[in-house]
Amino acid sequence: MQGYYPLFTAIPLAAAFFNLLVCKLNQKIADYIAFIVTAVLAVMAVKMVFLAPFVYKVGNWDPPFGILLVSDGLSSLMLVVINVISFLAVIFSFKYMTTYTAKPKYYSLFMLMIAGMNGVVITGDMFNLYVFLEIASIASYALVGFGTGKRELEASFKYLILGGVASTAVLFGIAFLYSMSGTLNMPDLAAQLEVTTSPRALAFVIALFIMGFGLKASAVPFHAWLPDAHPSAPAPISAMLSGVLIKALGMYTIMRIMFNVIGRNTLVSTLIMFLGALSMVVAGLLALGQTDFKRMLAYSSISQMGYVLIGLGLAFNPEVDVLIASLALIGALFHLVNHAVFKSLLFLCSGAIEYRTGTRQLDKLGGLIKKMPLTGLTCSIGSFSIAGVPPFNGFWSKLIIILALLRAGYWIYGSIAVVVGFITLLYFIKLQRKAIFGAVPPALAKVREAPFAMVLPLVILAALCLVMGLAYQVVEDHLLVAAKDILLDKTAFMNLLTGG
Template identity: 70%
Template sequence: MQGYYPLFTALPLAMAFLNLLVSKLSKKVSDYFAFLVMAVLAGMSIKMLFVQPFTYQVGGWAPPWGILLVSDGLSSMILAVINIIGLLSMVFSISYMNTYTAKPKYYTLFLLMVAGMNGVVITGDFFNMYVFLEIASIASYALVGFGCEREELEASFKYLILGGVASTAVLFGIAFLYSMTGTLNMPDVAHQLEFMEMNRAIAFVLAMFIMGFGLKASTVPFHAWLPDAHPSAPAPISAMLSGVLIKALGVYAIARVMFHVFGPNDMISAIMMFLGALSMLVGVIMAVGQSDFKRMLAYHSISQMGYVTIGLGLGLNPNVSPAIAAFGLLGGLFHLANHAVFKSCLFLSSGSFEFRTGTRNKFEMGGLIRRMPVTSATCSIASLSISGVPPFNGFWSKLIIIAAFIQAALYSQGDSKVWFMIYGIIAVFVAFMTLISFVRLQKSVIFGKLPERFASLREAPFSMVVPLIILAALCLGIGIAYPFIHDTLLEAAKDALLDKVSYVNLLIGS
């Protein structure tokens, strides 16, 4: 498996352009071609879950000169999330994208985006990470504006400007780090930083990274683009953007850099917890009043990503006991995976409703459970899951995060005690508001009176229903099999993230 590791980014990158050539021969083949690539990637990513951590030297150049690819528990978990959600979105697009022209170009952009995200996850080199970040971002700018209508172009332009600023900030931070340490290799940078005191240059780099990755993850002061960009994209792309892209480019990158390169730090922890709490509150409050189905989901993405950020922030805190910090971190990582599953299910359901009814306004829909039973059922399951209703997966991760904060409040001393309590209460309140918002959605879309013009509606096509059923089954399955998932996947990811020493040792070990 080790020798195949670069294929995670090389395969979709090569096939993206080969796909365009294939589509000149036959349009039909290019559908299956893109599907096949994603299926191979998803299979590889599932296999990666059972492989021991290793490193790969690109071109045989030893670190710190060459580019190092790193595989550990965290990257395996995120790779599995990216590629499985990617495969399901790809299956969904086969029918859904018939309403658009230029389908082969869509597949090319889709594969490029996957290549960029996989690259960000597997790399252990700062500049390499920046390049992959840009590949994924550029593909997503183009995909947001794919419909070329007024709103879509405007959203794409906004996203492009803010994304451009984010990338510039990240590059600025990387240039600063290089000038301080003289290396771009992430374990090596971490090693060099251990000999330095906290100084203004490091604080500047931290600020640049929090701004840059925060913009990509759309934590609250940087969230302005997300509610425009995510609803404007075609539904499978909304699912990819909300479900995976903001996690791979934003949260994963910030976790990798903060935990492994800079190490646990009071200041970063306080900032991340504050931003997370702010995102949760602002996102959910803005979401309640929305009439557009997808726009509401986009605001909920902001609020749910707040849970992930706040969990990571608690994990970074050096003052609470390590067990509680690890517990909060575990909750954050679990919520990351869960959010990918239920949010992509919700976005794909909204796409399925839009495909048949032609509207995204939730007040114009109603009673759809009588005409589209499968889509309605999956939408319900995902809604229950995002609101944190017990048997489903969202319940467990929210429970862990809230419990971690209450424990931190009970067992720590000083001023931070009050803050932990406040964050815990905010997390409970936001879960409650989410439930209200989704109950209202259910009431206006799935139940209630069926408008007359929808009387002859049919269920969505087969290839759109299958990914929905799989995602809904995952919502339920992960919730029920939580102890198993906890022991295998999450523990490995959490341990990898907390173990800075062995990350630095990758430099010598390989």
């Protein structure tokens, strides 16, 4: 298994191009290729969890010169999230994407996006990270505009411009790091930055990275593209973008570079926590006023990312006690995984509802629990999870983050997190009352349950919400602790180079 680590990007890349060749002969084969590829990747990702950390040398070139791939707790965690969610999104696409034309092209872009995200997560090289970041981003620009309607194209263009600015900032930051240290290899860079003689240049690099990756993660001052882009994409892509892409390109990169490469710092910690609190409050309040199903979910994504950021920011402070930092980081990572599960569930639900009713305006919906019992039920479970109702998974992660904030003495941030939890509950109750419960409008009298291929991923994700809430300890022991350990221990990451 270790020897085949690069296949996480090679398989989807090859599939993307092979798909476009074969589709000239037979259009239907694209479905099967996408299904097999994502199934294989999901199985491989789950297997990776049980391996000890290692590094892989591409082309057998020795570390500071060649490209390094790193496998540790954090990358295994992200690989599981990316590949399992994309597998479910592909199953959902079978039926859903029949409403669009050019299905093979859709799958090819989808595969490119998976290749990019897997690449970002497995790489241990700064420039390689940038290349994969761009592959995933460019595929997602095209996918957001896939409907080629007026709104879709506008959203896609906006996303393209802002995403391009962010990528430029990231590239600029990487160039600075290279000029300071003469290396792009992450573990090597981490060792070089320990003894850096130019702290001002490093501060500038951090600012560029917070802007660049913060935009990809849609922290609040950089969030303007997300409420347009995520609702405009086809539903499985919205699920991928909100559930996985902003985490792989934004959160993961912030975590990896800030914790493992640059190192913990009090000032940056304050900044990240402030951005997190701002995201939570602003996006939470904006979500309250939305009447479009998917747009409300998009704002809610920004708000929930705020929780992850505030947890990360707290753990990033070197003055905070190690136990509290661990607690905050476990909460943040758990919330990241949970958000991937319930936000993709909710976006897929919105897709199933749109597929049957033809609208996503909350005012035109109603009483769907009677017409689409499974979709309605899973949508309710997703809403309860994200709003933090016990025993679902969202409750535990929010509880852990709030506990960590209070234990560290951040009373104001702690109470903000509680209040935003309440706001989240409020707008998801609004969503439930308008769409799932209440009277059925006459226009929707003939609506039926969504097809099996669409309901199956919903049920699996809803079951995950419940299981991960009940079996929280198992998730923590097998996934989160290893990821937390590598993040808090910069030396262990640097030693991967010599030890691996």
